[in-house]
Every structure is written in C-alpha cells, then in structure tokens.
Amino acid sequence: MPRISITKRNTVEESVLFPENSDTRTTAHRNKVLVRRCRNTLALDGLAGVDLDLGSLTKKRRDYGASGTASKPFLIRLRAHHPQMHECQLVVFVKAPRAGFVKTRLAETVGTETALEAYLSLVEVLIGKLKDLPHVDLCFTPADALAEIKPWLQPGWTATPQCDGDLGARMQSAVENGLNTAQRVVVIGSDCPYLDSRDIGEAKAALEQHDLVLGPATDGGYWLIGMKAPQPEVFRGITWSSDSVLSDTLRIARENNLKISELRELPDVDTVADFIKFHEWHILYRAKADSGFHSESSAGD
Incomplete structure (x- = not known):
C-alpha cells in the first residue's frame, strides 16, 4: 500500500x-x-x-x-x-520551575530560591494573560519536565519538549514544527510579563503582509518572533543573550530581503532592577485584578 x-x-x-x-x-x-x-x-x-x-x-x-x-x-x-490547518500557533518557551535552573542572572544577586519565586510569578502573569487563546504550545526544557509543566496547561493547550542545541536551533525547530499545522507561528519566552493577547493578535495580523515580525526588548534582544514560512537564517550567527541579538537579526533579515514588522518595545525581567520594577508593576496588576478591573496593562502603567 x-x-x-x-x-x-x-x-x-x-x-x-x-x-x-x-x-x-x-x-x-x-x-x-x-x-x-x-x-x-x-x-x-x-x-x-x-x-x-x-x-x-x-x-x-x-x-x-x-x-x-x-x-x-x-x-x-x-x-x-489537510483539513486541520489553523491560522496561528503560539509557542511559549518555558523552563522547569527548579531552583538554580531558572533566572540564573537574577539568582547571582538574590539567590536561587528568590529567583525561582520570581520566575513563578512571571509565568503566572503570562499564563493568566494568554489563557483564553487557542493553539498554544508550552515548549519546555529539560525533556523530563512534563509533570512540572502540566499545571500551567490550559484547556486545549499542548506541551512539547525543546530540542537540543542553542536558543536559535530550538526556536527554529519550534517554528518548523508549528508550521506543520499552522499558517503562522509566533514564539515568545517567559521573561516578558508585560505582553498581552493584543500583542499576539498584532503579530498574527502583521504576518499577513510581512515575512517576519519581531517584538523588540529594551535590552537589545526580542521578546517575540513570528513567521509564516521557515526562515532558518535569522537564527544563525547570533550571539544569544547579548545586546546585539535584535540588531543582528534585523541585519540578517534585510540581507535576505525579508519584509519585517516590529511591535512595541518591552522590557524583559532578567536583573534585580528589572525584578524590582516588575514587583511594583505586579502589585498594581493584582490590585486591578482583585478589584474586578480588567486591564492588560503595559510596562510602566
């Protein structure tokens, strides 16, 4: 046969x-x-x-x-x-919530347990903002962390282990896997609690007219990347965790004649100063939520 x-x-x-x-x-x-x-x-x-x-x-x-x-x-x-093709797959990169494994830069100053608590807060806020979105995949590491990731899964969501390799290789794999079942793929991390579902909608819409969409981060990286066809070149030759990630990615994209759309600039939470700002923002965010006022606030609100 x-x-x-x-x-x-x-x-x-x-x-x-x-x-x-x-x-x-x-x-x-x-x-x-x-x-x-x-x-x-x-x-x-x-x-x-x-x-x-x-x-x-x-x-x-x-x-x-x-x-x-x-x-x-x-x-x-x-x-x-195939009849199961959907419009957009959102991939969220997450780590197993383990002390010493998450927020390592922050842990150098505040300790591994406090860094873990900070990471759990970041994920809690992010999941709360995305929980009503369909077609979300939590792409996790390490590969044996499924039991630890499951509590974050919302109805209809999936969880997939990240492949081996550097961050670029893992994002490239996630994009290619997502395009097996979706017309567009958007990838985000768990370091930016300030993004919301509207940002995901804007990224999805931008990909109708552009090859690549990026969410610039204030530290020189990006908090979101999306595409509608595999673009492996944008993940190669990048010095990850440096302040040139965004500029290098834009340069490579232009060299390959890709049409680029950029979203609003947002901060990540990596350092003690970032965490203090996030903590202050989180207090206001929770107060609004507890009072019944629904607002997907941006950084600095």
Missing part, C-alpha cells in the same frame, strides 16, 4: 514507486490508480476528508524505453491540503 506522511505546511505527501514493466501504460491511468490508493489510505488513517489536488501532481521519470513504458521505476508525489 502507498505510504502517507504528514509534511510541512500541513500537506499530505504520497510516494509511489511503479515497478519495471508496469502495466500502467498511460499517465491518466497511473493518476487514477494513485488517487484511488491515496483515498483508500487516507480513509484508513482517518483523513478521508482530505481533498486531493491533482493540479499539484508531478512525476519524476528516470528512464523510458521506446515503447513509452517505464524501463526503470519512477516516483509520483501527490500533495493535498
């Missing part, structure tokens, strides 16, 4: 090898055989609703004899739109 596999951009790809001296002598007949086999397999895989698009059918012939029949195998590929 033919082999069906789900591939990037939520397509179904069919690979069929016709043997030597096949009796499928005409292209039309071969196509009919292929479509029939595809539909049978799609039905078995629970994908009977997939609309096979013959306009995307291509064939790769290796060698034909004088009679027109294949003297060697050739490959036919069929791509079809």
Whole structure:
C-alpha cells in the first residue's frame, strides 16, 4: 500500500514507486490508480476528508524505453491540503520551575530560591494573560519536565519538549514544527510579563503582509518572533543573550530581503532592577485584578 506522511505546511505527501514493466501504460491511468490508493489510505488513517489536488501532481521519470513504458521505476508525489490547518500557533518557551535552573542572572544577586519565586510569578502573569487563546504550545526544557509543566496547561493547550542545541536551533525547530499545522507561528519566552493577547493578535495580523515580525526588548534582544514560512537564517550567527541579538537579526533579515514588522518595545525581567520594577508593576496588576478591573496593562502603567 502507498505510504502517507504528514509534511510541512500541513500537506499530505504520497510516494509511489511503479515497478519495471508496469502495466500502467498511460499517465491518466497511473493518476487514477494513485488517487484511488491515496483515498483508500487516507480513509484508513482517518483523513478521508482530505481533498486531493491533482493540479499539484508531478512525476519524476528516470528512464523510458521506446515503447513509452517505464524501463526503470519512477516516483509520483501527490500533495493535498489537510483539513486541520489553523491560522496561528503560539509557542511559549518555558523552563522547569527548579531552583538554580531558572533566572540564573537574577539568582547571582538574590539567590536561587528568590529567583525561582520570581520566575513563578512571571509565568503566572503570562499564563493568566494568554489563557483564553487557542493553539498554544508550552515548549519546555529539560525533556523530563512534563509533570512540572502540566499545571500551567490550559484547556486545549499542548506541551512539547525543546530540542537540543542553542536558543536559535530550538526556536527554529519550534517554528518548523508549528508550521506543520499552522499558517503562522509566533514564539515568545517567559521573561516578558508585560505582553498581552493584543500583542499576539498584532503579530498574527502583521504576518499577513510581512515575512517576519519581531517584538523588540529594551535590552537589545526580542521578546517575540513570528513567521509564516521557515526562515532558518535569522537564527544563525547570533550571539544569544547579548545586546546585539535584535540588531543582528534585523541585519540578517534585510540581507535576505525579508519584509519585517516590529511591535512595541518591552522590557524583559532578567536583573534585580528589572525584578524590582516588575514587583511594583505586579502589585498594581493584582490590585486591578482583585478589584474586578480588567486591564492588560503595559510596562510602566
């Protein structure tokens, strides 16, 4: 039976090898055989609703004899739109809440336990702002942290371990995985509690007309990156955790002729000074929440 596999951009790809001296002598007949086999397999895989698009059918012939029949195998590929494709996947990078593993820069000054408490506060605020959004994936590290991440999951959300490699490799992998099921992917970290669901909506909208969207951070990095097609070059050659992350990313994007949209600038929470500002902001945020006043406040409000 033919082999069906789900591939990037939520397509179904069919690979069929016709043997030597096949009796499928005409292209039309071969196509009919292929479509029939595809539909049978799609039905078995629970994908009977997939609309096979013959306009995307291509064939790769290796060698034909004088009679027109294949003297060697050739490959036919069929791509079809998958019904489960959604508009936008939000990926949130999180770490297991472990003392000594999170907010290490902050921990150098305030200690690992206080840094852990700060991290839990950051995640609590962020999850509270995003909890009503669909198609959210918590991309976590290390790989054995699922039990620790589960309490943060909201209805319909998913959790996926981060791959190996530096931050760029992990974000690139998250984007490529997200584009298997979504038209656009937006990635954020857990260091910026000041962002809100409106920022995610603006990023999603920006990707309708742009190749890349970035949320600049005040420390020279970015708190959000989004794209609608894999752009691996923007994750390469970057000195992560430096104040040149944003400028280097913009330079690489322009060198590759990408259309770029930038959102508002927001601060991360990495240092003691950042934490003090966040603590003051958080007091006001909780007071508004407790009083029933709903406001997705920005930094400095």
